[in-house]
Amino acid sequence: MKDQPLEVTITYTSEKLSQKPYKLLILILSDIMASRELAWRLFLRDISAQYRQSLLGIFWAFFPPIITAAIFILLQSRNIISTTTNIPYPAYVLIGTTLWQIFADSVNAPLKSTTGAKPYLVKIYFPREALLISSFLGVLFNVLIRMIIVLGVFIYFKIPLHGGLLLAPIGIFLLILLGMVIGILITPIGMLYSDVSTSLPIILQLLFFATPVVYTLPEKFPFSILNIVNPVTPLLVNARNLMINGVFDNTSHFIFISTITIISAFISLAVFRKSLPIIIEKLGT
Amino acid sequence: MTKPIVCINHVSKKFCRSLRKSLFYGVLDMSAELIGLERNRINLRKDEFWAVRDVSFQIEPGETVGLIGHNGAGKTSLLRMLGGLILPDTGNIEVNGRVQALIALGAGFNPVLTGRENIYINASLMGFSKKEIDQRFDEIVAFSGLSEFLDMPVQSYSSGMVVRLGFSVAAFLEPDVLLVDEVLSVGDLAFRTKCQVRIQELRSNGVAVIIVSHNLHTISHLCPRSITLEKGKVIFDGDTETAIDIYRSSLIKTYQKYDDNNLRGGTGEIRIQKVEILNGFEEKQDVFSIGEKVKIRLHYHAYQPVLNPVFNIVIHILNSFQVTGIRTDVDGIITGNFNGEGYIDIDIPNFYLLPNAYTIDAVIFHSDGFTFYDRLNNASHLVIKGGNEINGIAYLGHSWRIN
Known part of the structure; x- marks a missing residue:
């Protein structure tokens, strides 16, 4: 019946496995590798279900950033907000809101995907990382669609192309990563308490205004503190700069935040892995 | 004497009666786990009780064992620990092989997608690779008897058809340990018979099967050995006939305590x-x-x-x-x-x-x-x-x- 007898011994134990961090890391990475096929399957399921039941389809991927941008373009044209940018303001805002939407999607994705999986999460065991990978794929899919906005902006406003544009994907990737890390870290609490999913849109709204999406970096104290405190700022600003000018801005800060983001990515995976059995126990069947 | 395929040693699990406290304890436990502190495993906190208490037993390959007990006796908690969904508070469980559960039939089904797509999703969740699914696909469809509905969205299936589709995927699992929880009591007679035939087949292939069911006839047909649980404790482990007798007297004891005045x-x-x-x-x-x-x-x-x-x-x-x-x-x-x-x-x-x-x-x-x-x-x-x-x-x- 089986090709070879399995020599695996699984142990579920109450005793704490004295796992060295790098061993845990290897374990997580091997689970991610093992779950990639499942993740792809879940991603396909979500995308096909979403588009099969939608009349306007990918329009909804464009809609939010464009509407947000439209509001600010209107406000700026009436001089209600004044900010000077080195490219036409509409182009600046459209790219900004697109990048912001990518970030916001990344924050929302892990909790949404884990909550959606609740009915079978509590019933069968599968590599839980698959949920995160599939939500990551979902974010990437939306990024690809949204690049059409960026493409449109480049053509319409005749923005010159730079070699640095090739580095832009790295900037966008780090932005997604930061969003996913935040999303994964709030998932355990978010699964237990509905307060998290209720407050998330409000917090993201606040963060939107604390990040130079629709305005340039504030230079005057006290608002300039936000540039340092808000981790989204260097990643979003640099992703945009790489697209527009092809240069890095405030490189040391960018590298610092990027390093922190990559390290916390592994921490967040460990948190997710450790907390899921406890969550499942509390969610019941 | 072969090595037991499942080895449960002094396993306990506590649960909490109050939802609010339960969630709060969850947060505490998670924090403790993350900081690396030893969490409070042995003592009960307020409103907690032992759902499973110091349970130990072993199962040999090819054995079929029934878990008997009334509601809340700890059967399902035990099964969930065996499936790796939740971890024991004390003790440990050793499983030498692949555990699969016949619990969540149709897990991950999306109602908008077709039967064909859902077979792939469900089978992937159960741990099949795409290659394995491709190989078994025709068999799965034949087993379900739903070939003419395969390209219809699952939301237009009748509930019986959904269960059949779910079971057809599960029927092709190749576990070393199979956990069965109450699925045998859903579906029509033909479906139940199919389930039982499949379980017999697996058993003769050396698969250990653990069955939870309220239907004692199912248990006594399939399991030569049964374990009776009462309030989280094993009160009997042995031949099914005695296990059922003991379960019935324990049931009567509980009922006699009710005051219906x-x-x-x-x-x-x-x-x-x-x-x-x-x-x-x-x-x-x-x-x-x-x-x-x-x-x-x-x-x-x-x-x-x-x-x-x-x-x-x-x-x-x-x-x-x-x-x-x-x-x-x-x-x-x-x-x-x-x-x-x-x-x-x-x-x-x-x-x-x-x-x-x-x-x-x-x-x-x-x-x-x-x-x-x-x-x-x-x-x-x-x-x-x-x-x-x-x-x-x-x-x-x-x-x-x-x-």
């Missing part, structure tokens, strides 16, 4: 004092063999004169449906005048009920047969002992003659 109601001119079960020698007895003589004695107390009340005895399978009822008005008996205390006997020369635990309700109606003076639920209990070789709903008194 506040549910009595009725107009109350005459009250039932108690209902006794006697044997042929008028001695109290509560375990009988099939077809023995049983006498049910109903003690009453009429507080004022009552004319022609109707006496009614109802027999239920414990925890389940009604088996039969006896009424004086249906039997055409005029009961006459009652005042003060006394008792009524019902003689049953051959108590032809199948082996099971039964509970007896008694009711006294007004002479109209509708309004009642008094009702005593779970007034008495009795067990018909014997194996579960006889399955069905009726026992016929009979004799054999071999010519």
